[in-house]
Amino acid sequence: MATAAAVIARPIEPEQASLWSDAWRRLRKNRLALVATVYLILLVAVALVALVWTPYRMSAVGVAVTYAGPSAAHPLGVDELGRDILSRLMVGAQVSLVVGVGTQILVLVVGVPIGLLAGYYRGWFDTFISFVINVFYGIPDILVAMIMVFLLGPSLTNIIIAIVATRWMDMARLVRGQAMSLREREFVEAGRAAGARPFRMLFGHILPNALGPIIIQATLGIPAAILFEAFLSFLGVGVQPPTPSWGSMANEGVQAIQYAPHMVLFPSIALSLTLMAFNFLGDGLRDALDPRSRR
Amino acid sequence: MATPILQVRDLHTQFATDHGMVRAVDGVSFDLYPGESLGIVGESGSGKSVTALSILRLVPEPGRITSGEVLYRNNDLLKMSDEDVRDIRGKDIAMIFQDPQSSLNPVLKTGYQIEEAMLAHRQATGQQARDRTIELLRKVRIPAPERRVKDFPHQLSGGMRQRAMIAMGLANAPSILIADEPTTALDVTVQAQILELLGDLNHELGTAIIMITHNMGVVAGLCSRVIVMYAGQIVEQGPVDQIFEQPQHPYTWSLLKSIPRVDALRHERLRSIEGLAPDLLRPPSGCRFHPRCPFRLDKCFTDEPPLVEVKPDQQASCWVTMDRARQEMGADDLIDIRPGAASGVHPGKLI
Secondary structure, eight states: OHHHHHHHHSOOOOOOOOHHHHHHHHHHHOHHHHHHHHHHHHHHHHHHHHHHOOSSOTTOOOSSSTTOOOOSSSTTOBOTTOOBHHHHHHHHHHHHHHHHHHHHHHHHHHHHHHHHHHHHHOHHHHHHHHHHHHHHHHSOHHHHHHHHHHHHOSOHHHHHHHHHHHHHHHHHHHHHHHHHHHTTSHHHHHHHHTTOOHHHIIIIIIHHHHHHHHHHHHHHHHHHHHHHHHHHHHTTSSSOTTSOOHHHHHHHHHHTTTTOTHHHHHHHHHHHHHHHHHHHHHHHHHHHHOGGGOO | OOOOSEEEEEEEEEEEETTEEEEEEEEEEEEEOTTOEEEEEOOTTSSHHHHHHHHTTOOOTTEEEEEEEEEETTEEGGGSOHHHHHHHBTTTEEEEOSOHHHHSOTTSOHHHHHHHHHHTTTOSOHHHHHHHHHHHHHHTTOSSHHHHTTSOGGGSOHHHHHHHHHHHHHTTOOSEEEEESTTTTSOHHHHHHHHHHHHHHHHHHOOEEEEEESOHHHHHHHOSEEEEEETTEEEEEEEHHHHHHSOOSHHHHHHHHTSOOTTOOTTOOOOOOSSOOOOTTSOOSSSTTGGGOTTOOHHHHHOOOOOEEEETTEEEOOSSOHHHHHHHSOOOOOBOOSTTSOOTTSOOOBO
């Protein structure tokens, strides 16, 4: 009796099924995206640990015989200067994450306002921005990045700036398209009729509606940026020694591929797994946030 | 009578299309008095919505207000800076739209959107706005407003969404509320509730209402005065009772005839208005209604009739007028469709 009364007395709370809780529910069902998320959390943890502790100092040379393969003391072996590869991979994770996430934050800061303004106001500003975007698409990105690194110097910040210079257009174009379609929606007209200022309209009403595609784009942009940095480092114009980057480590490994294959193998595996994880997460987010794939 | 709160004078709004200039609003003038409820009726494309949008300077591209005045408390909205007009929108003159589903931002909580209407005009601080939102939702008769404020628009029913929109419109206690077909997207029963709500708010708060609709029944239920628009112009205006009893423009008469009735005699066919609404790129010569008018004269083909006083307080633009059509041309009598008029199997009260 008492339990029945308790059941009846409980007010019926309708489920607060917002876009985000819906998306989270769908994302949790996606095994691959979940595994990728766990991997990325571990990667971030490893990168944070590497700030204070690594098995060996990443720049300590001669901790074992040069080119020595995996052993109990050095699970991933050592490189041509006798440096511990595991320690260097851990520090390299910092570089990759900083480059990947830092690039996308800057891309958001640059691309989102430009896209919003161009898409919402149209007119000459839109024409101008579309022209600039097409010009940037026309120039080979590796050329732009290499020239910028040569001019500014190969620091981590400059590498990030160089990657942003070649990657901001995707975000700007996506946001522009979103703003262009959203500005025709009735709630925008209703907002203007209510006396909302353009700033409030753009960032308070249009941006939240475009957030899904923006998050997907940013997530998928991270592995692209990491790969770009690894590529630049592989070519020798990226992060400079002694700071290890997965790309430069792979470059050193390639030169020794015939007698110390572990040197190229482990950085490449770390890079591949990380790229895959970000891509799976991005795909998972796309499925979760896309209203058309709603199940 | 008091001084009008809103005076529209010779308003012209045109759309530049690839095929030429469309005169969507072509010389519209009217007054709105404080606390009044005014209906603007017409078919699709008669210019009634564009008139409403022109008042707040919200005409979409490629439309342009080419001339005229919109005096709000004797200040011309058309001459104001963008900043000043933005201040008036939502604070002094609010507007609600046809489809509450698409007029609410789908990703923001309903309560927040109403609060925002106040915050945008610095009418309240955060906590005041939250309290007033609940009070407003209660006023528009949304049950359990404390919980509803946390709902997203898609969690509300259509009627509730429109109530929330009305609450948002009333947030800053505007002196004018423009309602652009607020009931068209709703169920018939919900329509009646929303109209009743608007009527009550009109009486309680003294908010003047401009009701844009194609439905004569809506006007009959809510408004005290009505403007009938055809092809971008006002063809008839006057008090609702007078217009419903003695419409003088054949278009108004046809509109009233074309309303389906449950109590029509079985042999009576529903009378639709012949022909199509005119092409505003090339409006007909003379009286714009002449191609569809059953009572036209030769003069109607060539000369444009002016809007003149046909009865006390009632103006119509017609060379014939229905009084003459009834006497000389055998026009039928009208059946009164106002609420409370005849119903059941009787043919209705003949006027």
